[in-house]
Amino acid sequence: MQYRKNPLITKTLIFLNITIHLFILIYGVYIKSDPLWLQEFYFQFGLVPVEFWNGSFWQPFTAMFLHGYQGLSLHLLVNMIALWSLGSAIEVTIGSIPFTWLYFISGLFGSLFVVLFQSDLTIPTIGASGAVMGLLAALAIFYPKSTLFVFFFPMKARTAALIFGLGSLVLAFIDSSSNISHIGHFGGFIGGFLYTKLALQLKIGDNQLYTYKDPYEELEEEIEERIKNIEELRQDLRKYPFTFDSWDERDEPTPKTRTRKIYFDPETGKFYIIE
Numbered sequence: 001m002q003y004r005k006n007p008l009i010t011k012t013l014i015f016l017n018i019t020i021h022l023f024i025l026i027y028g029v030y031i032k033s034d035p036l037w038l039q040e041f042y043f044q045f046g047l048v049p050v051e052f053w054n055g056s057f058w059q060p061f062t063a064m065f066l067h068g069y070q071g072l073s074l075h076l077l078v079n080m081i082a083l084w085s086l087g088s089a090i091e092v093t094i095g096s097i098p099f100t101w102l103y104f105i106s107g108l109f110g111s112l113f114v115v116l117f118q119s120d121l122t123i124p125t126i127g128a129s130g131a132v133m134g135l136l137a138a139l140a141i142f143y144p145k146s147t148l149f150v151f152f153f154p155m156k157a158r159t160a161a162l163i164f165g166l167g168s169l170v171l172a173f174i175d176s177s178s179n180i181s182h183i184g185h186f187g188g189f190i191g192g193f194l195y196t197k198l199a200l201q202l203k204i205g206d207n208q209l210y211t212y213k214d215p216y217e218e219l220e221e222e223i224e225e226r227i228k229n230i231e232e233l234r235q236d237l238r239k240y241p242f243t244f245d246s247w248d249e250r251d252e253p254t255p256k257t258r259t260r261k262i263y264f265d266p267e268t269g270k271f272y273i274i275e
Contacts, residue, residue, distance in 0.1 A: 007087060007088040007091040007092055007096075007099075008091075008096055009087075009091055009096045009099055009100050009103070010083065010084060010087035010088050010091050010099070013083060013087070013103065013128075014080050014083055014084060016065060017065055017067070017076065017079070017080060017083075017128060018076070018080065020065050020066065021066075021067055021069070021073065021076050024038070024041070024066075024069050025069055028041065028069065029069060038069060042066065042124045042126065043124055044056070045058075045059065045062040045063065045066060046059065046062075046063045046066055046124025046125060046126045047059045047060055047063035047111050047114060047115070047124060047125040047126065048121065048122065048123065048124050048125075049114060049115045049118055049119050049120065049121045049122075049125075050119070050120065050121065050122050052115050053115070053119065059111075060107075060108050060111030060112070060115070061104075061107075061108070063111060063124070063125060063126050063127070064104075064107040064111075064127070064128050064130070064131055065128070066124075066126040066127065067079065067126060067127055067128075068126070075127055079127060079128045079129055079132055082132045082135075082136075083128065083131075083132055083135070085148070086132065086135040086136060086138075086139050087099070087103070087135055089139065089142075089143070089146075090102070090135055090138055090139060090142060093142055094142075094200065098199075098200060101195065101199070102134060102135070102138055102192060102195050102196065102200075103131050103134070103135065104131070105134070105191050105192070105195045106130060106131045106132075106133065106134020106135065106137075106138075106188045106189075106191040106192040106195070107128065107130045107131030107134070107188060107191075108191065109130065109134065109187045109188055109190055109191025109192075109194075110129070110130020110131065110133065110134075110181075110184040110185065110186075110187040110188035110191065111125075111130065111184065111187070112187055112191075113183050113184055113186060113187025113188075113190075114181060114183060114184045114187065117172075117183050118183060125181045125184055127181075129181070129184065129185055129188065130181075130184045130185060130187060130188025130191075131188055132188070133164065133165070133168070133185045133186070133188035133189040133192065134188045134189060134191050134192025134193075134195070135192060136157075136160065136161050136164060136165075136189065136192070137161055137165065137189045137190075137192035137193040137196065138192045138193070138195075138196040139157045139161070140157045140158045140160070140161035140162075141193070141196045141197065142196075143157055144156065144157055144158035145157070145158070148160050161189075164185070164189070165186065165189045168182045168183075168185040168186040168189060169182075169186045172186055
């Protein structure tokens with residue numbers, strides 16, 4: 001698997017979401033200035049369950065890139081901050097292609113839960129929140145002990161995932177007046193969890209934070225270690241006379257008076273002195 005230091009897909013998703021939002025804001029609100037056009041646009045490309053069952057099968061995908069058009073949408077801002085915080089860490093861990101699958105499967109699972117459990121809903125459901133919830137579930141599997149700042153409060157990733165996941169499930173039953181798609185959030189969470197566990201075949205709690213390391217840095221460290229090893233040998237050899245011979249496992253040692261041999265072991269990458 002090829003890892004990327006640069007989270008390209010995460011940046012692309014953020015760019016697309018912001019660009020689409022600016023288009024709706026500039027064209028629909030300021031240029032066209034037609035509330036009816038805005039309403040039709042969101043009903044066509046947002047997720048409206050009754051329209052989905054009537055043949056608007058593109059809506060689960062397009063709804064993931066729409067947010068409220070009221071100026072600099074808080075909905076968009078929160079989702080993009082979460083996408084950058086979670087997505088960049090996950091993408092450099094699993095690679096861009098698996099991350100892309102994770103993101104869209106999570107978002108589509110959120111839409112699936114909406115059309116299944118709110119099939120009679122006649123208003124649009126929009127936003128990338130379902131996909132972001134899937135990333136939170138994946139983060140809890142990849143880095144369960146990593147610290148997140150949730151509304152400025154530090155919290156372990158596993159704890160945050162449990163709170164938001166179970167909270168979304170509970171709120172889906174008791175909160176019907178906030179215009180927040182809690183069932184969509186929960187569906188995205190389940191989608192991210194299932195894809196991470198089943199498709200990526202990872203074990204909960206066994207994964208450590210992936211840190212990108214330049215191969216040239218590793219080579220430099222290896223060279224520095226060998227130089228250090230040689231310097232230590234020089235200090236030892238100043239105390240005793242020695243005979244420098246090449247070492248071969250097939251050679252039989254020849255007794256010498258007050259002599260020592262130095263050889264390099266290719267398996268360990270170190271120099272050794274033998275009597």
